[in-house]
Amino acid sequence: MEKKDNVIVKVSLVDQVIEQIRQSIFNFEYKPGDKIDLKELSEKWGVSRTPLREAIRKLEAEGLITYKAQKGFMIRSIQPEEVEKLFVVRKNLESLAGSLACDYVTDGEIKEIENIHNKIITLPDKSDFSKIEDLRVLHQLNKDFHFKIYKASKNKFLIQVISYMWNISAVYIASTLSTPGRINKIIKEHGKILLSLKKKDKAGVQKAIKKHLDSSEKDIMRGYKKIQKMI
Known part of the structure; x- marks a missing residue:
């Protein structure tokens, strides 16, 4: 997608707008509970409002955005008690x-997963991922690692539900990546998943x-407190 002075150029697909909104959320330009104008x-x-509205509706269906009467569209916010249920x-x-992937994963897919891990x-x-670009790279690699495995299960329905769960907690997942020592945990835990x-x-x-998600849940709860201070 081409950009010039923070303006989207040659926008013809709603998916481009969706990606721009996702990046704005990940960059903390939007925080949980913020209204989308x-x-x-x-x-x-x-961009005209037509593709924006369609993009917002799709993100609402994904669980990243919610609509509240008299307030409009807002970035979804999850409460501490919801985190446990979500996990x-x-x-x-x-x-x-992951279990199903053991039945269907190919040598080529394992190689791709290993490359992402490396x-x-x-x-x-x-100790502090202060640069947004560093966080973005780690976030994308982390997501790629997981979904390469899940897609190897060859079960599109399962993947769709997992994607929805990730979308709901996206901003909180992102917040954990700057937790001191988190990258070392990810490397160790991903390594065990890959080996198995x-x-x-x-x-x-x-x-x-x-075990990896247990660790992530604990860090998300710490990250939740961090996010709340930003709101």
Whole structure:
């Protein structure tokens, strides 16, 4: 997507607008509970309101944006008590996807997953990811690692539900990446998942994914407090 002075150029697809909104959320230009002003975005990005409305509706369906009467569209905010319920679902579904992947994953897919893992290993070990670009790279690699595994399950319905769960907690997942030592945890935990996947060890993959998500849940709760201070 081409950009010039923060204005979207040659916008012809709603998906381009969706990606721009996602990036704005990830960059913390929007925080949980913030209202989305279509007029402001239209002027800022040089986009008509028609693709903006369609993009907002799609993001609402994904769970990233919510609509409240008399307030309009807002960035979805989750409460601490929802985090536990969310992760009960994520742990069960994502470990299931990992288990199924053991049946269907190809050598080529394992190689791709391993390449992503190695890219994370080569990232700088920082106590504070203060640069948005660093966070964006880590966030994308982390997501790529997980979804390469889940897509290897060859179950599109399962993948769709997992994607929805990730979208709901996207801004909180992003906030955990700047937690001191988080990147080292990710490398260690991803390594265990990958090793079990290579062995086609279903029980091992399930256990490794659940432990990884346990760790993520704890950091998200810490990140939640950080986000609340920003609101």
